[in-house]
Amino acid sequence: MYLWLDRVIGRDSYAWHSGGTTAGRECIALYFRNAADAEGFCAAFPELELADGTRYPGYSSPALPFGRKTGEDEALCNLYNVSTTQEAMRQLFRSFEFTDKAGNLEPGSIYPDRLAPIIRHNREALELVRARWGMPSPPSVLKTVRDPGVTNVRNTSSPHWRRWLGPAHRCLVPVTSFAEPLGPGKGNQWFAAAGDGPMFFAGIEARDWQSVRKVKDGETTDDLFAFLTTSPNAMVGAIHPKAMPVILNEAKQWETWLSAPFELALKLQRPLPDDGLRMIENPI
CATH class of the missing domain: 3.90.1680.20 (hypothetical protein yedk fold)
Incomplete structure (x- = not known):
């Protein structure tokens, strides 16, 4: 993954650090200079899941991200x-x-x-x-x-x-x-x-x-x-x-x-x- 980031995105266009665990799951934080690079990364590594606190079992508010309905899978694949x-x-x-x-x-x-x-x-x-x-x-x-x-x-x-x-x-x-x-x-x-x-x-x-x-x-x-x-x-x-x-x-x-x-x-x-x-x- 890190070799791909260096080769495709470039070291000056992203940053990362280990994130420990959240809701019992291992996490890593990645920062990109622009959204297109982030989209390309998500497409290249579909096995990774974007962190979304609204999906964790402990999330109790009825509010959801704008445009998403309960039970809706908004995942798209451009690959x-x-x-x-x-x-x-x-x-x-x-x-x-x-x-x-x-x-x-x-x-x-x-x-x-x-x-x-x-x-x-x-x-x-x-x-x-x-x-x-x-x-x-x-x-x-x-x-x-x-x-x-x-x-x-x-x-x-x-x-x-x-x-x-x-x-x-x-x-x-x-x-x-x-x-x-x-x-x-x-x-x-x-x-x-x-x-x-x-x-x-x-x-x-x-x-x-x-x-x-x-x-x-x-x-x-x-x-x-x-x-x-x-x-x-x-x-x-x-x-x-x-x-x-x-x-x-x-x-x-x-x-x-x-x-x-x-x-x-x-x-x-x-x-x-x-x-x-x-x-x-x-x-x-």
């Missing part, structure tokens, strides 16, 4: 893995003019606000590039100048998202496995395609977007992306009953998502068939 090679992606789209601008892509896990590969339009061609995970947030939800980004999009009728739902802003997000939380302190359940074929998330993207992602960096200009979600199929719903990513696993679906009119493309915002995924123990 997926990519191991598809660049050559494999070039071969999948060999019938198109295809340009690889992603540099040297290393396989591994993708966390919010990190760079990840996407396939997007470049005029009449397609290009493989890296973009930052998290589309611009609706202004109404921002409390400060900082915008950490929105990783998943469900409400495609929102005027905020409509501007990016045309073909020019749609993209494919390569994925080989994705995770959903099993519950506090229980880690993640990973899902992969049932067969050997490739799969992509149905994504949207924005280019040259100016915003403050991290206060220490100030305003930056970034290419951003997110992917659509929908109601879960039976397999994912057993773990996460609220939603699952929109997954495209057929060439016809990829072409439809990238080029079809809005009304046709949005028909792809539906659960993958129940037999389209398998549960796996570790990411692939």
Whole structure:
């Protein structure tokens, strides 16, 4: 864990000290300079549970944190893995003019606000590039100048998202496995395609977007992306009953998502068939 903190977050961006025990459980205190790093840490170590005194047996007040209902599990998982090679992606789209601008892509896990590969339009061609995970947030939800980004999009009728739902802003997000939380302190359940074929998330993207992602960096200009979600199929719903990513696993679906009119493309915002995924123990 500490090696990960030093390598990914940087020693000047976090601090920690042992916290002893609280309510009979071992604790450690971690301090981050910005919320995005804290979110990345939580995604990287799902087996750790955030301390929440309102969940301890000794908590007797009826008050709960704002927006949380009794018995509600508000845990979310923003974590997926990519191991598809660049050559494999070039071969999948060999019938198109295809340009690889992603540099040297290393396989591994993708966390919010990190760079990840996407396939997007470049005029009449397609290009493989890296973009930052998290589309611009609706202004109404921002409390400060900082915008950490929105990783998943469900409400495609929102005027905020409509501007990016045309073909020019749609993209494919390569994925080989994705995770959903099993519950506090229980880690993640990973899902992969049932067969050997490739799969992509149905994504949207924005280019040259100016915003403050991290206060220490100030305003930056970034290419951003997110992917659509929908109601879960039976397999994912057993773990996460609220939603699952929109997954495209057929060439016809990829072409439809990238080029079809809005009304046709949005028909792809539906659960993958129940037999389209398998549960796996570790990411692939």
